[in-house]
Amino acid sequence: MTISPPASPSGSAAHSGKPPAPRSLGAKADKDTVRRSNLSLVLRAVHDTGESTRAQVAARVGLTRAAVSSLVEQLLEGGFLAEYGKTFSGQAGRPGTVLKVARTGVAGLGVEINVDYLAVCVVDLAGTDRVRLTEHLDNRTRRPSDVLCRVAELALRAIDSATAQELRPVGVQLALPGLISEGTVRHAPNLGWNDITVVSRFHRILAVERRPLPPLPVSADNEANLAALAELWFGDPQETPRSFLYLSGEVGVGGALVLGGELLRGAHGFAGEIGHVVAQADGPPCRCGARGCLEQYAGQRALLRNAGLDEDAGVPGVVELERRAVDEDGPALTALYTAGEKLGLVLSGAVNLIDPEAVVLGGAYRGLAEWLVPAADQVLSERVVSGLWRVGSGRVRAASLCTDAARGAAAQAVQAVLNDPLAYA
Amino acid sequence: MTISPPASPSGSAAHSGKPPAPRSLGAKADKDTVRRSNLSLVLRAVHDTGESTRAQVAARVGLTRAAVSSLVEQLLEGGFLAEYGKTFSGQAGRPGTVLKVARTGVAGLGVEINVDYLAVCVVDLAGTDRVRLTEHLDNRTRRPSDVLCRVAELALRAIDSATAQELRPVGVQLALPGLISEGTVRHAPNLGWNDITVVSRFHRILAVERRPLPPLPVSADNEANLAALAELWFGDPQETPRSFLYLSGEVGVGGALVLGGELLRGAHGFAGEIGHVVAQADGPPCRCGARGCLEQYAGQRALLRNAGLDEDAGVPGVVELERRAVDEDGPALTALYTAGEKLGLVLSGAVNLIDPEAVVLGGAYRGLAEWLVPAADQVLSERVVSGLWRVGSGRVRAASLCTDAARGAAAQAVQAVLNDPLAYA
Numbered sequence: 131m132t133i134s135p136p137a138s139p140s141g142s143a144a145h146s147g148k149p150p151a152p153r154s155l156g157a158k159a160d161k162d163t164v165r166r167s168n169l170s171l172v173l174r175a176v177h178d179t180g181e182s183t184r185a186q187v188a189a190r191v192g193l194t195r196a197a198v199s200s201l202v203e204q205l206l207e208g209g210f211l212a213e214y215g216k217t218f219s220g221q222a223g224r225p226g227t228v229l230k231v232a233r234t235g236v237a238g239l240g241v242e243i244n245v246d247y248l249a250v251c252v253v254d255l256a257g258t259d260r261v262r263l264t265e266h267l268d269n270r271t272r273r274p275s276d277v278l279c280r281v282a283e284l285a286l287r288a289i290d291s292a293t294a295q296e297l298r299p300v301g302v303q304l305a306l307p308g309l310i311s312e313g314t315v316r317h318a319p320n321l322g323w324n325d326i327t328v329v330s331r332f333h334r335i336l337a338v339e340r341r342p343l344p345p346l347p348v349s350a351d352n353e354a355n356l357a358a359l360a361e362l363w364f365g366d367p368q369e370t371p372r373s374f375l376y377l378s379g380e381v382g383v384g385g386a387l388v389l390g391g392e393l394l395r396g397a398h399g400f401a402g403e404i405g406h407v408v409a410q411a412d413g414p415p416c417r418c419g420a421r422g423c424l425e426q427y428a429g430q431r432a433l434l435r436n437a438g439l440d441e442d443a444g445v446p447g448v449v450e451l452e453r454r455a456v457d458e459d460g461p462a463l464t465a466l467y468t469a470g471e472k473l474g475l476v477l478s479g480a481v482n483l484i485d486p487e488a489v490v491l492g493g494a495y496r497g498l499a500e501w502l503v504p505a506a507d508q509v510l511s512e513r514v515v516s517g518l519w520r521v522g523s524g525r526v527r528a529a530s531l532c533t534d535a536a537r538g539a540a541a542q543a544v545q546a547v548l549n550d551p552l553a554y555a
Numbered sequence: 556m557t558i559s560p561p562a563s564p565s566g567s568a569a570h571s572g573k574p575p576a577p578r579s580l581g582a583k584a585d586k587d588t589v590r591r592s593n594l595s596l597v598l599r600a601v602h603d604t605g606e607s608t609r610a611q612v613a614a615r616v617g618l619t620r621a622a623v624s625s626l627v628e629q630l631l632e633g634g635f636l637a638e639y640g641k642t643f644s645g646q647a648g649r650p651g652t653v654l655k656v657a658r659t660g661v662a663g664l665g666v667e668i669n670v671d672y673l674a675v676c677v678v679d680l681a682g683t684d685r686v687r688l689t690e691h692l693d694n695r696t697r698r699p700s701d702v703l704c705r706v707a708e709l710a711l712r713a714i715d716s717a718t719a720q721e722l723r724p725v726g727v728q729l730a731l732p733g734l735i736s737e738g739t740v741r742h743a744p745n746l747g748w749n750d751i752t753v754v755s756r757f758h759r760i761l762a763v764e765r766r767p768l769p770p771l772p773v774s775a776d777n778e779a780n781l782a783a784l785a786e787l788w789f790g791d792p793q794e795t796p797r798s799f800l801y802l803s804g805e806v807g808v809g810g811a812l813v814l815g816g817e818l819l820r821g822a823h824g825f826a827g828e829i830g831h832v833v834a835q836a837d838g839p840p841c842r843c844g845a846r847g848c849l850e851q852y853a854g855q856r857a858l859l860r861n862a863g864l865d866e867d868a869g870v871p872g873v874v875e876l877e878r879r880a881v882d883e884d885g886p887a888l889t890a891l892y893t894a895g896e897k898l899g900l901v902l903s904g905a906v907n908l909i910d911p912e913a914v915v916l917g918g919a920y921r922g923l924a925e926w927l928v929p930a931a932d933q934v935l936s937e938r939v940v941s942g943l944w945r946v947g948s949g950r951v952r953a954a955s956l957c958t959d960a961a962r963g964a965a966a967q968a969v970q971a972v973l974n975d976p977l978a979y980a
């Protein structure tokens with residue numbers, strides 16, 4: 131869930147990240163509303179196709195060529211679109227000028243706070259990552275306000291780099307591993323954060339640092355949600371279905387559900403908590419307070435521990451685990467097989483309930499998928515009633531991208547611009 | 556998933572059960588399309604409010620009073636609306652004529668084929684059930700074609716009764732306990748049906764019997780889906796949230812997910828199979844081929860067996876179980892507590908994943924909820940990370956209606972009319 135900061139200058143509608151609700155054909159939409167909506171329609175048409183002529187846009191959105199030309203003019207003036215020479219379609223008629231979304235101007239800033247790293251990313255209107263800064267450190271041992279100040283410094287450096295590229299971030303999206311609602315981290319067991327008002331705090335820090343510039347709107351969302359959106363938007367289009375369950379195998383096992391190209395957030399914004407689905411009712415105690423959660427078998431720490439590695443070794447530990455698996459080290463293979471079985475067990479329940487097209491393994495799971503998938507596939511083939519999840523079906527697969535919640539967050543911040551460019555002109 | 560029968564006269568769009576996709580404001584909607592869409596808008600406005608004046612409809616849908624009057628005229632002529640005298644708003648201005656949806660004319664026919672009964676239901680445009688016929692028999696021992704002929708006889712009798720009430724069923728929706736796609740029961744373990752083309756078969760039987768009348772379009776859906784829609788549409792509005800997980804505790808434990816007032820069907824139409832989510836990995840074998848599915852602990856047969864009753868006793872057995880629980884019979888209470896615990900375990904996973912507002916217990920669970928809920932609540936309070944599912948939170952609750960997949964099916968058949976009344980004028 132994303133919310134406006136108290137002092138947001140541009141109103142919540144401008145950065146809620148959701149497209150405006152479609153209006154009925156019969157609704158009395160005033161002229162200004164129609165034009166704003168049509169500007170978004172045209173900008174999205176160019177954005178979604180990568181490049182288009184005015185005629186192609188007109189055909190795609192179902193407006194007249196004249197109307198599209200007028201809208202394109204306004205978008206060119208506002209700096210949202212740019213012209214890139216002529217195209218020859220090979221068919222009769224005049225060549226058209228190619229339109230693309232601008233590579234300068236408005237941009238989105240994504241800020242990820244994770245258990246053992248901070249990352250910031252600036253993407254342009256096309257979603258290309260133009261700035262990226264990462265810092266590895268253990269955030270479990272630091273106070274939330276220290277972490278927020280530290281990541282704000284990183285964000286300010288990213289904004290400077292963006293400015294040097296003539297990019298102007300117009301919104302910030304925070305990504306955090308935990309339950310988030312109304313701009314507050316309600317519960318992030320692996321960070322040890324409870325009821326931390328991250329959006330208002332980060333907004334305040336950034337506003338003070340950037341004076342006298344106007345403050346930027348800030349939102350927050352779960353990192354697995356944003357990593358799943360990054361996979362949906364930027365992953366291999368052949369490999370990425372429109373409905374999938376995404377797993378981010380980090381210190382915690384995060385999850386997100388994308389259904390028909392949309393994130394399923396749940397009634398309170400807390401959907402996707404697959405790491406705390408029970409794998410074995412009488413299993414070991416979990417940080418969440420329950421026992422035998424999936425995280426206790428397939429989380430990064432459990433994987434490393436079961437393979438005979440230091441459970442707190444983080445990313446280097448995962449790299450070492452992968453190396454040992456390649457070398458067919460017994461404890462490593464056993465740890466991965468056990469984790470794969472428990473993954474399969476929990477995923478079989480999720481698949482029976484939600485019926486996605488695929489399960490996409492991100493984060494640390496991406497590199498380990500080769501060893502996790504066979505065991506998971508076996509359990510899924512036995513337990514999914516539809517019979518569609520056979521061994522070797524390829525439905526459980528590695529993500530096509532490295533987990534990238536920061537880029538997903540930055541791209542999410544750009545959605546607000548695509549929804550209503552006029553608000554950012 | 557619902558599909559058209561091969562010989563459907565009115566086209567798939569007319570009875571897909573889904574509202575037409577919203578068109579962008581910029582789309583070149585031709586005049587006829589706009590009028591059809593506006594007719595649906597006005598008919599739905601009256602349908603959803605129960606009764607409205609023209610002025611109230613105009614305010615609700617955002618059209619001018621003149622446009623609404625013209626649309627209402629056409630809907631009155633087509634027999635979709637009826638006028639019911641004057642209303643005095645207590646405010647200045649002329650009294651308006653009250654509009655309601657017509658109690659005669661187009662209607663929907665729902666046909667439920669379940670393990671131990673057949674049921675048919677005719678509802679009018681308002682969703683009121685006007686005809687209802689039920690027959691108890693064991694369908695597990697009968698061939699699918701015999702069952703379909705038998706239920707077709709029941710359907711024809713229902714159509715006759717509807718005709719006598721000046722109702723004209725314009726579409727048939729089948730409800731069956733199993734995985735259904737493209738008009739075919741792929742797998743219904745408790746009926747023992749696999750790959751039965753129910754829609755085309757039922758369509759043929761009905762068409763032959765009704766000659767020379769034109770054939771009716773037929774669709775099919777999972778019975779838990781349709782029971783959940785019945786609960787959503789006709790349940791106590793105070794008690795029925797917009798996002799809930801519905802459980803139908805019949806011989807099989809069916810499930811359905813309603814999110815934001817819409818059924819979640821999944822990528823292949825197979826979502827909601829909670830009965831086959833694992834409760835204990837090494838548990839007893841299930842009809843689906845796996846072990847330890849929820850159905851093996853909380854299905855009707857397991858409940859009756861564990862309480863020391865005949866596992867095949869069906870509805871009378873459930874009534875006896877409830878009686879014994881009231882009398883505080885030890886084995887009955889233990890069986891219910893155990894089932895409630897396993898329900899809680901599986902539901903905790905579902906809640907962590909999907910984050911619904913509530914879990915609604917239908918079917919046999921409705922009468923047994925008093926004994927199932929405390930154990931389920933206890934497990935949910937321990938295992939749901941959001942902390943929202945505390946003991947006594949009331950989030951796990953009995954359905955406000957008796958399970959009624961037949962009425963849900965009939966009402967679903969009526970949706971097609973609400974979406975495009977002109978197609979049925």
